[in-house]
Amino acid sequence: NAGVTQTPKFQVLKTGQSMTLQCAQDMNHNSMYWYRQDPGMGLRLIYYSASEGTTDKGEVPNGYNVSRLNKREFSLRLESAAPSQTSVYFCASSVFPGALSSYNEQFFGPGTRLTVL
Amino acid sequence: TQLLEQSPQFLSIQEGENLTVYCNSSSVFSSLQWYRQEPGEGPVLLVTVVTGGEVKKLKRLTFQFGDARKDSSLHITAAQPGDTGLYLCAGRTDSWGKFQFGAGTQVVVTP
Numbered sequence: 597n598a599g600v601t602q603t604p605k606f607q608v609l610k611t612g613q614s615m616t617l618q619c620a621q622d623m624n625h626n627s628m629y630w631y632r633q634d635p636g637m638g639l640r641l642i643y644y645s646a647s648e649g650t651t652d653k654g655e656v657p658n659g660y661n662v663s664r665l666n667k668r669e670f671s672l673r674l675e676s677a678a679p680s681q682t683s684v685y686f687c688a689s690s691v692f693p694g695a696l697s698s699y700n701e702q703f704f705g706p707g708t709r710l711t712v713l
Numbered sequence: 714t715q716l717l718e719q720s721p722q723f724l725s726i727q728e729g730e731n732l733t734v735y736c737n738s739s740s741v742f743s744s745l746q747w748y749r750q751e752p753g754e755g756p757v758l759l760v761t762v763v764t765g766g767e768v769k770k771l772k773r774l775t776f777q778f779g780d781a782r783k784d785s786s787l788h789i790t791a792a793q794p795g796d797t798g799l800y801l802c803a804g805r806t807d808s809w810g811k812f813q814f815g816a817g818t819q820v821v822v823t824p
Contacts, residue, residue, distance in 0.1 A: 600755070631814075636722075638801060639756070639814040654811065686755050701746075702812070704755025 597622050600705035602687050608711045609677045617672040617708050619687030626692045628670035629654075629702065630662060632683040639686065645670055647692075677712045684709050716740060717804055717815035725821045729791050734818040736802035737784045743805050745785050746812065747776055750799040759787075792822045 603618045626647045631639040641654030643662040651662050659681060661673045674681060688702040718737045726732055744763040748756035760769050762778035762785065769776045775788040789796055799819050803812040
């Protein structure tokens with residue numbers, strides 16, 4: 597099993613360009629997440645999908661959109677990239693959130709390093 | 714505003730020494746997790762604690778959840794270079810969904 601895979605690994609964009617970050621998991625997990633990680637800020641949740649067909653905003657959703665394409669895939673789109681979106685982006689998945697399991701381990705992908713000039 | 718405050722931000726020690734990192738908040742958590750992240754990789758879960766006062770051990774790592782479920786600590790005994798990494802705590806204040814992460818403690822263990 598590959599676990600959680602992300603593409604691309606690195607990307608450089610110019611301000612105003614758009615792009616989509618891809619994420620896929622092969623663990624049959626219901627929930628998927630997108631985080632960004634910045635120095636001194638830890639991981640901040642951008643969007644999440646508790647189950648196929650649902651998406652919700654996290655802590656820092658402005659400037660991003662997501663699509664839960666199917667149970668395996670969850671993509672993150674930057675419509676008009678800004679330098680403030682320079683960051684490392686992580687996708688994660690978990691079996692299921694919430695009351696069914698307090699031991700809800702999130703499995704993370706290797707990250708996409710995005711620079712916006 | 715960071716819900717979870719981790720301290721220290723950076724810790725450099727020699728192999729064989731002990732270390733403790735802390736995760737504090739004014740909020741009560743239903744569960745709290747500790748992750749370790751190595752350079753160029755995503756975080757990997759080390760432990761989840763859910764009961765106030767709970768202590769869990771993972772080889773040389775000891776995790777404690779505060780009695781009031783507002784804080785946690787990670788203690789490493791006889792640290793080894795393989796313990797080098799960014800240690801992140803993540804807490805959930807309700808029983809549904811999202812965890813919030815602290816900024817992390819960067820630990821460097823030199824031979």
